[in-house]
Amino acid sequence: MAAIAAADTLDTAYDGDAWSGRLDAAFSDLFERRVSAIWVPTGTAANCLALAVLCPPFGGVLCHEEAHVQTDEGGAPEFYTHGAKLMTVPGVGAKVTPDALKAKLGTLRNDVHQVQPHALTITNATEYGLVYTPEEVAALGALCRDRGIGFHMDGARFANAVASLGCSPADVTWRAGVDALSFGFTKNGGMSAEALVFFKPNLIDETKRRRKRAGHLLSKGRYLAAQILALLEGDLWLENGRAANAAARLMAEAAGTRCVHPVQANEIFIRVTAAEAASLRTQGFDFYDWGEGEARLVTAWNHSAEDVRPLAAAIAAL
Amino acid sequence: MAAIAAADTLDTAYDGDAWSGRLDAAFSDLFERRVSAIWVPTGTAANCLALAVLCPPFGGVLCHEEAHVQTDEGGAPEFYTHGAKLMTVPGVGAKVTPDALKAKLGTLRNDVHQVQPHALTITNATEYGLVYTPEEVAALGALCRDRGIGFHMDGARFANAVASLGCSPADVTWRAGVDALSFGFTKNGGMSAEALVFFKPNLIDETKRRRKRAGHLLSKGRYLAAQILALLEGDLWLENGRAANAAARLMAEAAGTRCVHPVQANEIFIRVTAAEAASLRTQGFDFYDWGEGEARLVTAWNHSAEDVRPLAAAIAAL
Amino acid sequence: MAAIAAADTLDTAYDGDAWSGRLDAAFSDLFERRVSAIWVPTGTAANCLALAVLCPPFGGVLCHEEAHVQTDEGGAPEFYTHGAKLMTVPGVGAKVTPDALKAKLGTLRNDVHQVQPHALTITNATEYGLVYTPEEVAALGALCRDRGIGFHMDGARFANAVASLGCSPADVTWRAGVDALSFGFTKNGGMSAEALVFFKPNLIDETKRRRKRAGHLLSKGRYLAAQILALLEGDLWLENGRAANAAARLMAEAAGTRCVHPVQANEIFIRVTAAEAASLRTQGFDFYDWGEGEARLVTAWNHSAEDVRPLAAAIAAL
Amino acid sequence: MAAIAAADTLDTAYDGDAWSGRLDAAFSDLFERRVSAIWVPTGTAANCLALAVLCPPFGGVLCHEEAHVQTDEGGAPEFYTHGAKLMTVPGVGAKVTPDALKAKLGTLRNDVHQVQPHALTITNATEYGLVYTPEEVAALGALCRDRGIGFHMDGARFANAVASLGCSPADVTWRAGVDALSFGFTKNGGMSAEALVFFKPNLIDETKRRRKRAGHLLSKGRYLAAQILALLEGDLWLENGRAANAAARLMAEAAGTRCVHPVQANEIFIRVTAAEAASLRTQGFDFYDWGEGEARLVTAWNHSAEDVRPLAAAIAAL
Numbered sequence A, B, C, D: 001m002a003a004i005a006a007a008d009t010l011d012t013a014y015d016g017d018a019w020s021g022r023l024d025a026a027f028s029d030l031f032e033r034r035v036s037a038i039w040v041p042t043g044t045a046a047n048c049l050a051l052a053v054l055c056p057p058f059g060g061v062l063c064h065e066e067a068h069v070q071t072d073e074g075g076a077p078e079f080y081t082h083g084a085k086l087m088t089v090p091g092v093g094a095k096v097t098p099d100a101l102k103a104k105l106g107t108l109r110n111d112v113h114q115v116q117p118h119a120l121t122i123t124n125a126t127e128y129g130l131v132y133t134p135e136e137v138a139a140l141g142a143l144c145r146d147r148g149i150g151f152h153m154d155g156a157r158f159a160n161a162v163a164s165l166g167c168s169p170a171d172v173t174w175r176a177g178v179d180a181l182s183f184g185f186t187k188n189g190g191m192s193a194e195a196l197v198f199f200k201p202n203l204i205d206e207t208k209r210r211r212k213r214a215g216h217l218l219s220k221g222r223y224l225a226a227q228i229l230a231l232l233e234g235d236l237w238l239e240n241g242r243a244a245n246a247a248a249r250l251m252a253e254a255a256g257t258r259c260v261h262p263v264q265a266n267e268i269f270i271r272v273t274a275a276e277a278a279s280l281r282t283q284g285f286d287f288y289d290w291g292e293g294e295a296r297l298v299t300a301w302n303h304s305a306e307d308v309r310p311l312a313a314a315i316a317a318l
Helices: A002-006 A023-031 A043-054 A076-081 A098-106 A134-147 A158-165 A201-213 A222-258 A274-282 A305-316 B002-006 B023-031 B043-054 B076-081 B098-106 B134-147 B158-165 B201-213 B222-258 B274-282 B305-316 C002-006 C023-031 C043-054 C076-081 C098-106 C134-147 C158-165 C201-213 C222-258 C274-282 C305-316 D002-006 D023-031 D043-054 D076-081 D098-106 D134-147 D158-165 D201-213 D222-258 D274-282 D305-316
Strands: A036-040 A059-064 A085-089 A116-123 A150-155 A180-184 A194-198 A267-271 A294-298 B036-040 B059-064 B085-089 B116-123 B150-155 B180-184 B194-198 B267-271 B294-298 C036-040 C059-064 C085-089 C116-123 C150-155 C180-184 C194-198 C267-271 C294-298 D036-040 D059-064 D085-089 D116-123 D150-155 D180-184 D194-198 D267-271 D294-298
Touching: A002 A222, A023 A036, A023 A194, A023 A222, A036 A043, A036 A201, A036 A222, A043 A076, A043 A116, A043 A150, A043 A180, A043 A194, A043 A201, A059 A076, A076 C201, A085 A098, A098 A134, A116 A134, A134 A150, A150 A158, A158 A180, A158 A222, A194 A201, A201 C076, A222 A267, A222 A305, A274 A305, B002 B222, B023 B036, B023 B194, B023 B222, B036 B043, B036 B201, B036 B222, B043 B076, B043 B116, B043 B150, B043 B180, B043 B194, B043 B201, B059 B076, B076 D201, B085 B098, B098 B134, B116 B134, B134 B150, B150 B158, B158 B180, B158 B222, B194 B201, B201 D076, B222 B267, B222 B305, B274 B305, C002 C222, C023 C036, C023 C194, C023 C222, C036 C043, C036 C201, C036 C222, C043 C076, C043 C116, C043 C150, C043 C180, C043 C194, C043 C201, C059 C076, C085 C098, C098 C134, C116 C134, C134 C150, C150 C158, C158 C180, C158 C222, C194 C201, C222 C267, C222 C305, C274 C305, D002 D222, D023 D036, D023 D194, D023 D222, D036 D043, D036 D201, D036 D222, D043 D076, D043 D116, D043 D150, D043 D180, D043 D194, D043 D201, D059 D076, D085 D098, D098 D134, D116 D134, D134 D150, D150 D158, D158 D180, D158 D222, D194 D201, D222 D267, D222 D305, D274 D305
Parallel strands: A059 A085, A059 A116, A116 A150, A150 A180, B059 B085, B059 B116, B116 B150, B150 B180, C059 C085, C059 C116, C116 C150, C150 C180, D059 D085, D059 D116, D116 D150, D150 D180
Antiparallel strands: A036 A194, A180 A194, A267 A294, B036 B194, B180 B194, B267 B294, C036 C194, C180 C194, C267 C294, D036 D194, D180 D194, D267 D294
């Protein structure tokens, strides 16, 4: 908020302002190499711009069958790519494994009757809160390189993943073969700002044109850049990610064997009966139902142990 | 060929000629109600124009996971619909059942984050040569009507299906809730001509604009219309379908328990080892491999019992 | 800023929050009838969503040849509409007249070879700061109604137009036949928020799906809604528009015969030689060059007479 | 017809047949260099596939304001390119001049707000029957090369142009900088077959995928290839073009000063009053009205002098 207020001054419109101008350098520092980065207001825009740059309209985008781009973006990938086909891969915890990817690729004939894959997108941390290690990403990256497939990482929860891994952001991205990263800030303390980072900097010009064409070039972009810079400064983004993860671990310990998936980031999926869920709600707690007999809990960047302890205790007491 | 040669005369360009002008009436007669019909040169164009008319860009098209539109049209449905999402349903023999359809619909939340289905497309006869009965189609049609979903039938092998069923073409289409039919002629004796038939005639104007926009309004369309009319005349289309089916039945009897699917139209899928397949090829027979240990045999409209008997005997002798 | 800070609290994500939920009522009050309204972060998104709803992919959008959608939105209308064709009309001061519109319509054959117009979009105030009166809009609206053409108004400077006209917002929109309005707030004191208002409320469901699909459904939409509500309250939007217009009038008086267009809103186009422009810049003033020998000056919602007097004096002194 | 009948035999489907396989060599011979060529059933498909390969969705296609792609293809270029913007250039006789092209390019700012041109398409012979010389094409080609713009020639009447010029087909295409040519056969004696020829052969793979995706990969493509090969053989295409041109010249001489444009190919535009047009029709002649006071006459590949002499005489007698 302070960062936004500080940007409440006149500057060049769109992304010609001083804040936006500092993004490339800030992300290049963070990623230990020259990168290009732009702001967009939503993760959907970040993901879909990246896919549109990596995949032609007649191509396909490999993703997990429960990936956010496949299930929860209202057809945005198809819109931005002009009808590229999402080609889904199964896997536990919304994670794409090299074996599953190879199996999918093995089903495809290389003729004009079948859509050919041009990009792979994975989510780190995944939709179920699992984290890909640098080695796991690199194994997928190697497959992509061999097949000439672009590699995108949806990092809506990138901070949680990096905080969980304790590695350099570079290790789990470009060093592992990732070409483009949607670096999420909105879920991590920002108001409405995501960064789209290209490790192939020459792709940025086309991306900027596509951003404008999609109506995502805000005239007062300095407010977005300011949020991002504020979160990058002093590694605030990482600190926020750590806080959310810590709160999640505390919840996971309380939930014990109720946990459906290992808790590696800031999401906890637990088994609860309808009666148990109702009981928790009666006690004033709010959470998502996740199909029959499951609940989804998400901790936030500003959650302290004190904040989540009551719910943790209530779950333990079920 | 004779019909085409007869059309080798000057007439109004595009679809303003005498042949094209007779399509509506010819198909209305066949279907026992007023319909609108246009020619297109390929089945892909017929299918995808229909889907584009029935489904908006932000919508979804339900289909079998092995449907031709999903696996073998090179992303054409996504192109024509401007990125509608194919939503796939599993099922034996590439057949969509009401239960499978209901199960799929049950997984969808009706919010803006999830693509909503606007159309269902089924293939009759299916990609594995199975035939939907009027009752089966009607059960799907009822589900579509309840949900406000348009209903398209890919009839690349419509002649084979109707020949197999022995019903009126009307029974298995509009009387069962079908809104649009791709009526195949190319696989059934035509050179390059398919009809797109709308049982909601008011959809035809938009379809004609989309056909032109897709480059499918041939300037000498009379040649296509002439093929279609020649095949409709005296029910030649049905006779051809019957001939292909009869040849397939003869093959199926020879293949016996090797058959993977019931043979209801003009496709036979048989189990063969690599050695057996090689042996058949050595004897001069040509067919498609269908993954590991299977072969796909397709009989044609002009196959007589004599034509297929040698192969049938060779299979029986394996 | 205060409004944004006040929205810095937890609420339902996307547009399920309390602020977003008040938009329909707030705009219905303002427009003296039931309307549907949603927020989007940019004017490009507002304009292009409206056009996508009003015009199918195979249709055309009539607009002035110098309209912002035609010249300065990077192809966004073509993206959102899936390739609808912008059909341009000439006219003084970027204004579409009924005669020019009729002339354009008169050149079109109604066959499938020519794209047919499905929507008209005008900008009020125009790109040159001219204002359409209710009567002028109504004359265009009548033409649209006769031809079954949807009517959109790009109101990036709607506040300036209404402030200039002194009429009810209803008079210059739906009472004159307008179907959808992009109501601009960003140029009028907002941070990044525009409203898309539909006078045909049933169009809003499709619009919301298209908004999500375009990545414009911000997860913390309450910040956008809060800006809009703050500007609507006590007619602050109108007050801001009046202030900018008053500043522009003051400038126009100083510029006298240098003015290229009548100054009716908050834009002033003046004739200046290169030397004169340089002289103004030497004095510390900033403005846009507008081709050879012209400059474009825009006054802002927060400009007082004191703010612009120095530049006005400098222009008068040239 | 004989060629088509000769192709009435079984062969590999789509473009795997012997006829289709000979296209590259046949066109490489004709153009004196290695080229890639594919068949499509319509000129619209040929033009729009070429533009889609040369221009990204966010780019622009320069063309004459009366070009067929702009006025008479029902929005097909926008469909195939996913919304690229046609950027029109004025000029006499539908001809793009280097000066007009430079003037248009001069109006464009190179920023993300304005669509940037990625392709130029010209029609040879033009929509008014004018022919670009190799020098004229080369002047445009040089401009394209300087700006990194792809260059397409719509050769629906390419035979008439080459017949008129008496040059090598290479001189007026790739030697002059053309990257892709729509080589028309339908207007020149074919049934429904056009060739799309790429002088940058590496573009053909993407084109083949786009052709399939557009539903233009006919399953019995041998019939199209056979037509094209028959017309190429012994330069029949050129002979047909010469015949049509000769007939047009004869008409032009009869029309004298009534001619609106120089008659360089097979189209004649003449000034006629409504009474004169009616008189010609009464005498049994058929032609297109071309706005107020003009008529458009087109001679065909199979017109002999005897065929057109009666109409020529009737015009002379007006």
